[in-house]
Amino acid sequence: MSNTSNKLIRSYLNDRYQRVQITNNLNVKANSSWEHIKHGVPQGSVLGPPLFLVYLNDLAVILRKHATPILFADDTSVIIMSPDSTECKSKINQVTNDIASWCKANFLTLTLEKTQFMQFVIKHQKQWTLI
Numbered sequence: 124m125s126n127t128s129n130k131l132i133r134s135y136l137n138d139r140y141q142r143v144q145i146t147n148n149l150n151v152k153a154n155s156s157w158e159h160i161k162h163g164v165p166q167g168s169v170l171g172p173p174l175f176l177v178y179l180n181d182l183a184v185i186l187r188k189h190a191t192p193i194l195f196a197d198d199t200s201v202i203i204m205s206p207d208s209t210e211c212k213s214k215i216n217q218v219t220n221d222i223a224s225w226c227k228a229n230f231l232t233l234t235l236e237k238t239q240f241m242q243f244v245i246k247h248q249k250q251w252t253l254i
Contacts, residue, residue, distance in 0.1 A: 136174075139165055162230040182225050189214045189221070 139160040146152045164174040179194055186192040191202040201218055205211035226233050 135170060136164070141165075178229070182222070185221050185225055186218060189217050 140157045141160055142157045143155040144152055145154075164171050164178055175197060176194065179199070182199070183192040183194055186201060189203065191204075193200040193202065201222075203211060203214045203218060205214060222233060225231075
């Protein structure tokens with residue numbers, strides 16, 4: 124990356140502030156105070172989604188050891204396949220631990236309320252699990 128490109132990206136990511144604005148049904152607005160953003164990628168911009176994918180890219184590398192990750196913008200799905208239920212449970216635990224460790228190391232939180240688990244089983248054949 125050229126020095127000019129590097130400076131441009133740095134200026135885009137450094138010294139960013141955000142606040143929350145809530146508008147009720149009477150069009151009355153309430154604002155939080157401005158807070159300095161220490162980590163992450165600014166939302167609501169053209170560069171936000173591709174920069175977030177760069178930020179998130181090493182998670183896919185980690186997950187590929189035990190699963191197939193599918194990344195799209197800020198949504199991540201993980202596919203785990205195994206014909207053996209014990210092995211599948213072991214992979215699920217490992218992937219869950221890997222995600223939790225990666226989130227902690229990258230100053231992110233996992234929203235468990237939005238996390239879903241789905242299991243598909245074919246009788247007398249391979250067992251497929253999707254989380």
